[in-house]
Amino acid sequence: MEDWEKGKFEKEWRDAFVNAEDEGSTEAAWKNIDLQLSQAEGKAMKRSVIFYQRLAAASILFALISVAVALYNSTIFESTTTPSLAQQPTQNRSIPGDKNSPKQPAGGVEQSDQLNSTTDKKDKGRTSGGYRRSNVTLATSSPQATAFAQTTQALDERVNYRQAVDQRLLNYPPLAVVESQVNLISRYREVTLYRQLPAFPASYMANSPSKKSNKEQVWASVGAAAGTFSPNLSSPQAYFSAGMPNDIDASSRSGYSKSSDVGSAYTFGFSMGTKFSKRWVMQGGINYLNQSLGYQSNLQQLDASNQYSTALVGRTSGQPVKVTTPYQISSINEIISVPLQAGYLIVDRKFGFQLNTGFATDLFLRNSLVDESGQLKRSTEGAGSSSPYRTMSWAGLLNSELSYRIGDRYRVSIVPGLRYSLNSVFKSESGSVSNPLVTDVGFRFRYIFR
């Protein structure tokens, strides 16, 4: 204060008002204040009711999505656990001594005889009682024929079972339709729930100009996620034809690769986001994906340095192969993904709940086949014209984000979600189809710029 400027004039005025009071009626003023306080209390209660209703709606939606995914997974596993005879290469449908060998034609019909005629000379010690190295011909009187007949019966029962499963599936609507119906239901459920809110007077429905809104407009975040990886392979078991030109020693056994039903996946990456309306946000970024699936294989391939390395059926790139004792392989796909998602803020407070959906562009980096015992050298397949893997593919994304704001600048989130490849990771000419489904739970740390 600049007291030296204040003289007698100012002092007179200040003294005149120092304890001044107006004793007039204040009832009218209090009535208005009372009314406004009551309205404010009603709005607070309404906000609280709407908050819990939206939270309930979001929980129901998330539960429906989780159930739909669980149903979808169980359907896929049911259809892929039984071997698909139709998917086996026609030239070599049997593995002698293997219980899962397909049915042999009765009467010892020879097949692929010309391929195996040269092999008789190599391992004569293995032939016995009319057994031919073609692996598809057996004399009906041999012990092997009896064993195969028994195996055949078991396989027939399995085929019949699979056909019965297929028939049951046909009786139910396709899962894709169920999923879309779930999405439709969830979308319209939210609208229906909103319309079922109790009717409040118009004054309560209007947004108060003093209502505080979340000021987060632009942010950057880092995150990581881990979960399960379902390959959804068209042929989880694949067979390698013995006697093919690159079969090194043309052993009597045929090569095969059998995948596990479920693998593991992890992701980490960076993203940025912005809020472009009161409830809608847009997020994009870049992620590193690592998807690992276990295989059992009995193939080894000879690489350029003349060393034996891991191999799977259909992924030998024409390298010489040999059949060996089965061993466990981890097939690891490494991908760079560029996701783009739109999100809807269901709860936009210190606690936040957001639903995100979008798509990602996946750039395939490489596939590594790693011997779990560590004995064999790993083989690596990159992208390119000679690779069976598609260089670029697209995936659909769906996740929810439960978050908590720390201070003014930070927000931490838990992000459970789904990722489904919209096209196969393999090229169409490779003969294999795989549309992986990843379900994971992630953790995200966000820095809010403004």
Added chain:
Amino acid sequence: MHSEDELIKGCTKGDRAIQKALFDRYCPKMKVICQRYAKTTLEADDILQEGFIKVFANIKDFRQQSSLATWITRIMINTALNFHRQKLYLHPMVEVEKANLAEAEEVSLSVFHLNELVTMIQSLPDGCRIIFNLFAIEGYGHREIADMLSISEGTSKSQYNRAKSLLKEKITNEQKRYGRLGERKV
């Protein structure tokens, strides 16, 4: 009679009876403050009601670093300033020509009723009235006023001098009209 702590606790809980008690205790004084800043009685009532709504909404954050009366007064003044901010935005205050500050004859405000003094202040232009209240009665300096109202210090000084000149003129006219000096008006 409720103590200050009881009033604060009751209002924080939303007890309507305690809120009424607080209103009854501080309303008479706040009403005068609002009348000083408003142009009309209606405007003063609006500022008063809005001010008390803010008091009840924010009383849970009152840290008792000053008395409750001082805190409420500050809220009322800020409410009044917000009320006029839009007007001041549309009609910004500018520096005015230096008013004739020739010393008038000695005046004594004790001859005037409180309502008359309020009426004199209300008759001032908006900018002059606010700056006069802030400088002469609330005790703010011109630099502080300039920061509060986003004006220059020079504008604050010139507007105040104009207010002072107008008030002195009114006081002189009233005194001449009634021909009494040193006697309180009935």
